[in-house]
Amino acid sequence: xxxxxxxxxxxxxxxxxxxxxxxxxxxxxxxxxxxxxxxxxxxxxxxxxxxxxxxxxxxxxxxxxxxxxxxxxxxxxxxxxxxxxxxxxxxxxxxxxxxxxxxxxxxxx
Amino acid sequence: xxxxxxxxxxxxxxxxxxxxxxxxxxxxxxxxxxxxxxxxxxxxxxxxxxxxxxxxxxxxxxxxxxxxxxxxxxxxxxxxxxxxxxxxxxxxxxxxxxxxxxxxxxxxxxxxx
Numbered sequence: 001x002x003x004x005x006x007x008x009x010x011x012x013x014x015x016x017x018x019x020x021x022x023x024x025x026x027x028x029x030x031x032x033x034x035x036x037x038x039x040x041x042x043x044x045x046x047x048x049x050x051x052x053x054x055x056x057x058x059x060x061x062x063x064x065x066x067x068x069x070x071x072x073x074x075x076x077x078x079x080x081x082x083x084x085x086x087x088x089x090x091x092x093x094x095x096x097x098x099x100x101x102x103x104x105x106x107x108x109x
Numbered sequence: 110x111x112x113x114x115x116x117x118x119x120x121x122x123x124x125x126x127x128x129x130x131x132x133x134x135x136x137x138x139x140x141x142x143x144x145x146x147x148x149x150x151x152x153x154x155x156x157x158x159x160x161x162x163x164x165x166x167x168x169x170x171x172x173x174x175x176x177x178x179x180x181x182x183x184x185x186x187x188x189x190x191x192x193x194x195x196x197x198x199x200x201x202x203x204x205x206x207x208x209x210x211x212x213x214x215x216x217x218x219x220x221x222x
Binding site: 042049 | 152
C-alpha cells in the first residue's frame, strides 16, 4: 500500500512561495502522484498530477525526483485564500486513492 | 452546469435509524466513490463503483451499503450497524476507476444522536 507522509502543518506569510513535500517510499512503477486542496466543509479539489520530473499548471508546480519516492508541491506567492489542507495521493493499485491526513497550510498576512 | 450534487447538506437522525445519502453526477463518469471524513482527519474510502451494477468495498465498509442502478446515481445508506455514523460524507466521481482526477461533491454532514 503506497501510503504517503506529509508534514501536519505549515505556516507562511502572504506573497511567499510555499513548498510542501510528500514521502511515498512504496510507490509502484505505474503510480501517479496527485495533489488535492480542501477548504473547511467542502470536498477536495484537484490541483495537479505528475509521474516524473516537473509538471506546472496555472496554480502550482509539482517536482518529482528520479527515484519518485517523494514529491514537492510548490505554490508561488501564496495569498490568504490558499489557507487550506493539502493532500498528497498515490494511486494504490487500479482502484484506490489513499488520502492521508494532509498538510494544513496557514497563510499569515 | 456539470458537477456532483449531494443532498442534503446537513442531516440529523436518531440512533438506530437507517439513513440514505444522495449523490448524483451529470459528468458522464463511470466511477463513483464514497468517503468519510472525521474532524481533523483525512478521507477514508467507504465504497466505490467502477460501472453500473457493480461496487466494491473500501477500507471502512462495515455498517454501510450502496447501490449503483444508474450511471449518474450512487446513494449511500448508513445503517444502524455503523457504530459511529456522525461524520462528513463526501461523494466523488472520475472518468475511470483509479483515475487521476476525482471530482467531489459538497458533502453531507450527518449527525446521529
